[in-house]
Amino acid sequence: MLSVASSPQTASLAPTLTPASESLTFNPLQMLPIFEPEQQVCLVRREAQTAISDYLQLAARSLAPGLRNVISLQPALAPQLRALPLPAQPGREAFIQELAQLVTVFAELLDCQTVGLRLEVLQKAMCPQFHVDHTGIRLLCTYMGPGTEWLEEAFADRGYLKHRSHLNPPGLNNQQRAGVVLDARGIIQADAFDIVLLKGSQWQGNTVGGAIHRSPVVPEGQARVVLALDAIRD
Numbered sequence: 001m002l003s004v005a006s007s008p009q010t011a012s013l014a015p016t017l018t019p020a021s022e023s024l025t026f027n028p029l030q031m032l033p034i035f036e037p038e039q040q041v042c043l044v045r046r047e048a049q050t051a052i053s054d055y056l057q058l059a060a061r062s063l064a065p066g067l068r069n070v071i072s073l074q075p076a077l078a079p080q081l082r083a084l085p086l087p088a089q090p091g092r093e094a095f096i097q098e099l100a101q102l103v104t105v106f107a108e109l110l111d112c113q114t115v116g117l118r119l120e121v122l123q124k125a126m127c128p129q130f131h132v133d134h135t136g137i138r139l140l141c142t143y144m145g146p147g148t149e150w151l152e153e154a155f156a157d158r159g160y161l162k163h164r165s166h167l168n169p170p171g172l173n174n175q176q177r178a179g180v181v182l183d184a185r186g187i188i189q190a191d192a193f194d195i196v197l198l199k200g201s202q203w204q205g206n207t208v209g210g211a212i213h214r215s216p217v218v219p220e221g222q223a224r225v226v227l228a229l230d231a232i233r234d
Contacts, residue, residue: 034197040211044195055091062087064121112231122224132210135200145224146216147190155186
């Protein structure tokens with residue numbers, strides 16, 4: 001049975017991440033702050049890649065609503081990604097290389113050999129209310145459309161949240177749900193191609209924590225393409 005990993009096998013594995021090389025679009029060492037006990041979100045800023053942006057503009061409609069797969073680092077990663085039902089448009093190989101890069105770094109970060117990959121093409125917000133995920137550490141990257149939003153801890157009232165998978169308590173009305181935000185200046189939003197690591201309530205020692213985040217509003221007539229990666233252990 002497969003389950004989402006809640007913690008690395010040993011905490012000492014985190015600092016062994018390989019520094020940035022010429023083939024990477026970011027420095028993996030920038031992801032290490034997520035292992036700090038009080039750190040709930042880690043943001044890695046990246047420049048947009050034109051080839052991938054152009055590809056998804058062409059492919060989004062036929063790719064919708066998206067895909068899900070379980071990717072293993074062994075056997076070879078590239079053939080598994082090339083076998084995904086990604087539309088045959090210019091830039092497909094650049095996008096596959098991007099996915100390979102993120103899967104490899106994320107697996108090394110969390111010391112796992114298997115990663116759950118989810119690519120969503122959305123016409124509306126999937127989780128529009130602020131919430132905490134019942135997971136370990138999740139990687140999100142929005143390629144097209146508005147990026148993920150999260151609430152800085154100093155501007156949050158966790159009294160309005162209970163740790164349920166992807167949900168706030170069902171009895172709360174909209175005014176009560178909004179009460180988690182003490183000051184809207186604490187709402188941060190990622191840009192396209194940024195990497196966002198979100199720590200969930202299943203991470204070791206984080207039962208009463210977890211990144212408070214939500215899906216953004218998608219403008220009418222537009223699409224949002226977002227990648228989610230989760231570590232999986234047998």
